[in-house]
Amino acid sequence: MNLEVTEIQNHHIDSLLDYWYGASKADLERMGADITKLPKREEFHKKLAHQIPLPYDKKQAYALIWLLNDTAIGHCNIGDIQYGSSAFMHLHSWYPKNRLKGMGELLVKKSIPYFFNNFKLEKLYCQPYALNPAPNKTLKKLGFNFLKEYECTPGSINFHQKVHLYSLDKSSIKVW
Numbered sequence: 001m002n003l004e005v006t007e008i009q010n011h012h013i014d015s016l017l018d019y020w021y022g023a024s025k026a027d028l029e030r031m032g033a034d035i036t037k038l039p040k041r042e043e044f045h046k047k048l049a050h051q052i053p054l055p056y057d058k059k060q061a062y063a064l065i066w067l068l069n070d071t072a073i074g075h076c077n078i079g080d081i082q083y084g085s086s087a088f089m090h091l092h093s094w095y096p097k098n099r100l101k102g103m104g105e106l107l108v109k110k111s112i113p114y115f116f117n118n119f120k121l122e123k124l125y126c127q128p129y130a131l132n133p134a135p136n137k138t139l140k141k142l143g144f145n146f147l148k149e150y151e152c153t154p155g156s157i158n159f160h161q162k163v164h165l166y167s168l169d170k171s172s173i174k175v176w
Contacts, residue, residue, distance in 0.1 A: 001068065003103060005110040008063040008075070013048050015072045016063065017041055019094040031092075032129030034159040056118045057083045064114055066093075066107040073098050076111040078119070079155070086123040087115060091135055105138050112142075112173055122170050127154050130162035139166045 008016070021041055028035050038044070051061050063077035074094045078087035091108055093099050115124055128135035130149055140146070144166035153160045 002070070003106050003110070004067040004070075005064050005076070005107060005114065006067060007114070008048070008052060008065050010049055010052060012065045012072060013045055015094075016048070016065070016075055017044060019075075019092065020044070030129075030132055032132065032154065032159065032161045032163070033157050037157040037159075039157075059119075062087075062115070062119070064111045066103075066111075068098065068103065074104070074107065076108060078115050078124075080125075081119060084120045084122075086125060087119060087121055089115065089124055089126045091126075091128075091138065093134075099134060104134065105141055108138055109142060112168070116170055116173060124168045125165065126168075127152075127163040127165045129158075130164050136164055142168070143172055144168045 020038060023033075025035050039047075047061075048063070051059050056062070059081060061077060061079045062081065063075050065072050066074035066076065072094075074092050076089065076091045078089050080086075080088040089111075091104065091111075093104050112124065115121055126135070126139055126144060128139070130136070145168070147165040147167055149162055149164050151160060151162050154163055
């Protein structure tokens with residue numbers, strides 16, 4: 001089993017969008033996403049493609065593709081990027097057959113240095129849906145600090161929900 005992480009390229013976009021637009025309403029709700037808030041596919045495609053060639057200090061979003069034996073199986077991305085300071089991370093395993101096997105933990109661990117190094121981050125945040133146990137468990141295993149539980153609408157495609165806010169400081173990744 002070969003797990004790798006690579007920066008998103010244009011040829012990955014359709015696979016990432018298939019994940020979002022192929023998800024059931026129940027799957028989206030498990031993640032805290034609202035199916036009625038997804039942008040049109042072509043609009044989403046255009047936004048992703050626009051970000052790819054930008055220099056890191058100009059990106060508003062950045063995605064890494066997770067690979068299992070050279071096949072895309074998920075992605076990890078950051079948004080709300082404050083270059084040289086902080087960003088918010090999201091993690092997505094695309095296929096149920098790959099979940100709950102420890103791969104997510106390894107792939108997030110491989111993703112985090114990209115975020116810190118490429119964006120000169122001091123702190124990385126993640127605020128998963130409080131009722132979605134998988135990312136909460138993964139973040140704790142990786143040493144993210146639990147900061148608080150609160151209610152908000154965490155993103156443009158989310159419904160109002162309880163989230164758990166976690167943080168990871170740059171100095172913490174040196175122990176890996």
